[in-house]
Amino acid sequence: MISVQTNPSKQVSNNTRLAFTNSARTAWGRILAEVCRTNKNVLLPAYIGITDREGSGIFDPIESLDLAYDFYSLNQRLEIDYCSLELQMKSGKFRVMLLVHYFGIEQSNTKRVKQLCDTYSIILIEDCAHVAGLIDTNVTLGGYGDYAFYSLHKSLAVPTGGMLRCNNSELPLPAIPSAEMCEPVVVSELLFTDMEKVRSTRKKHYQRYLEQLKGVEGLTVMYEQIENITPHSFPLVIHGGLREKLYFSLFDLNVPTIALYYRLISNIDPDVYADSYSVSRSILNLPLHQDLDDEQIDYICTSVKQKLRELRV
Numbered sequence: 071m072i073s074v075q076t077n078p079s080k081q082v083s084n085n086t087r088l089a090f091t092n093s094a095r096t097a098w099g100r101i102l103a104e105v106c107r108t109n110k111n112v113l114l115p116a117y118i119g120i121t122d123r124e125g126s127g128i129f130d131p132i133e134s135l136d137l138a139y140d141f142y143s144l145n146q147r148l149e150i151d152y153c154s155l156e157l158q159m160k161s162g163k164f165r166v167m168l169l170v171h172y173f174g175i176e177q178s179n180t181k182r183v184k185q186l187c188d189t190y191s192i193i194l195i196e197d198c199a200h201v202a203g204l205i206d207t208n209v210t211l212g213g214y215g216d217y218a219f220y221s222l223h224k225s226l227a228v229p230t231g232g233m234l235r236c237n238n239s240e241l242p243l244p245a246i247p248s249a250e251m252c253e254p255v256v257v258s259e260l261l262f263t264d265m266e267k268v269r270s271t272r273k274k275h276y277q278r279y280l281e282q283l284k285g286v287e288g289l290t291v292m293y294e295q296i297e298n299i300t301p302h303s304f305p306l307v308i309h310g311g312l313r314e315k316l317y318f319s320l321f322d323l324n325v326p327t328i329a330l331y332y333r334l335i336s337n338i339d340p341d342v343y344a345d346s347y348s349v350s351r352s353i354l355n356l357p358l359h360q361d362l363d364d365e366q367i368d369y370i371c372t373s374v375k376q377k378l379r380e381l382r383v
């Protein structure tokens with residue numbers, strides 16, 4: 071059992087318990103199996119991706135546990151519409167809500183979401199798979215929910231690894247079968263990594279991208295302010311239907327980007343969740359990895375600007 075040291079106004083739990091798993095999706099599946107014993111639904115965000123190679127980290131556990139679900143809508147900044155969320159909650163159909171901190175950034179007011187969940191007796195689970203700083207005692211992402219889960223291999227140079235966090239002393243920490251436990255080598259990598267340095271380097275890279283890309287024609291920086299969190303990537307919206315072309319032109323220059331999520335699960339109806347599809351078609355995420363240096367960030371910015379200029383003529 072660990073105690074999370076936080077500013078008292080932010081403190082949500084002094085009873086945080088952790089378990090280490092082989093992936094974030096395993097942790098998510100174990101939480102669902104533990105708490106979804108009633109036939110009530112799971113509330114999911116209407117922005118969930120899938121790839122042929124990796125499947126869907128969020129949706130696969132829902133399908134394999136055969137759980138009933140519904141989506142809540144997000145706008146083009148992937149922020150919750152609180153009024154429609156509350157209407158859904160009022161229906162009494164839901165046992166669990168998943169809140170995803172996409173790119174490790176807090177899109178919605180997590181505290182407000184937690185209050186709504188408490189009002190309607192819904193268990194809040196925070197998806198911190200992209201929260202690169204893992205547990206940071208200065209911020210509360212991952213500390214509001216009854217549960218949270220993390221993906222170690224998305225932040226550290228390890229092939230697998232996840233972490234499950236239970237903040238609510240009245241709820242159980244799910245047991246992890248040995249086949250689903252984290253490799254000891256991954257836990258030691260976590261223990262021996264200077265996470266403070268990881269956090270400060272990623273934040274520095276974010277600011278460097280922001281300075282060079284803010285106001286550039288043909289793109290919009292999705293989040294100009296990220297408060298005190300550790301981002302996983304730097305998301306941009308590429309205008310004029312040029313995202314795909316830009317992605318491949320950058321690839322030819324050895325600039326590795328991703329588009330999270332360029333393909334959404336087909337269960338999300340494009341007519342109902344048009345904003346989600348608009349983000350999916352135009353998003354491009356630039357890397358913030360702690361091993362990159364300033365020169366490489368500058369090269370990526372120059373390449374983005376140059377290639378976008380060429381594509382726009």
Ligand SMILES: Cc1ncc(COP(=O)(O)O)c(C=O)c1O
Nearest residue numbers: 093094095127128170197199221
């Ligand atoms: C938001 C989100 N949650 C969860 C996962 C699952 O992570 P993992 O690969 O560690 O199972 C992913 C990635 O697939 C993700 O993007």
